[in-house]
Amino acid sequence: MILIIVKFPIRSDRMEQWRELSDYYATSVNAEPGCEFFEFSESVLEPGTFVCIEGFRDDAAGKEHMAQQHVERFMSEMPDIVAAQPQIIYVDAEEVTGFAPMGEIQPRTS
Numbered sequence: 001m002i003l004i005i006v007k008f009p010i011r012s013d014r015m016e017q018w019r020e021l022s023d024y025y026a027t028s029v030n031a032e033p034g035c036e037f038f039e040f041s042e043s044v045l046e047p048g049t050f051v052c053i054e055g056f057r058d059d060a061a062g063k064e065h066m067a068q069q070h071v072e073r074f075m076s077e078m079p080d081i082v083a084a085q086p087q088i089i090y091v092d093a094e095e096v097t098g099f100a101p102m103g104e105i106q107p108r109t110s
Contacts, residue, residue, distance in 0.1 A: 001036065001055055001056065001057065001058065001092075001093055001094070001096045001097060001098070002055065002056040002057075002058065002059060002061070002062040002090070002091070002092055002093075003053075003054075003055050003089075003090075003091040003093055003096060004052070004053075004054045004055075004056075004088065004089070004090050004091075005051065005052065005053050005054075005088070005089040006051070006052040006054075006086050006087065006088045006089075007043070007046075007049055007050070007051055007052075007086060007087045007088075008040075008049065008050045008051075008052065008078075008082055008086045009046070009048060009049045009082060009083040009084045009086070010048050010049070010050060010081060010082060010083060011081060011082065011083045012048060012083075014080065014081045015048075017077075017080075017081055018050070018081050021073075021074065021077055021078075021081065022040050022050065024070070024073075025070055025073075025074045026038055026039060026040060028068070028070035029054065029065065029068075029070065032061070032064070032065055032068065033061075034056050034057045034058070034060070034061020034062070034064055034065065035054070035055070035056055035057075035061070035065065036055035036056060036057060036098050037053070037054065037055045037098065037099070038052070038053075038054040038055070039052070039053060039054075040052050041053075048083070055096075055098060059092065
């Protein structure tokens with residue numbers, strides 16, 4: 001699995017444009033056959049910074065993702081939306097197959 005985490009600091013005056021573009025992009029990426037998961041969340045510690053977590057089945061799925069029209073649109077519009085250069089973590093982890101239950105926390109029962 002390819003695991004990617006990206007932090008996007010968004011300009012406050014471009015928040016509406018960001019919300020439209022990120023919704024379009026997340027919906028499009030999640031529809032790709034090689035996508036295991038893709039989502040954006042706003043940072044609790046850095047308001048206005050959005051964290052993207054994405055997982056692709058394998059390297060081939062990641063390369064197919066990069067060839068999509070929605071990736072081209074996202075990459076071409078984002079320079080006008082970000083407040084600073086996004087920061088990325090990229091991991092090619094063969095043993096990871098997706099999310100698994102967290103052993104330390106479970107819902108309490110009454």
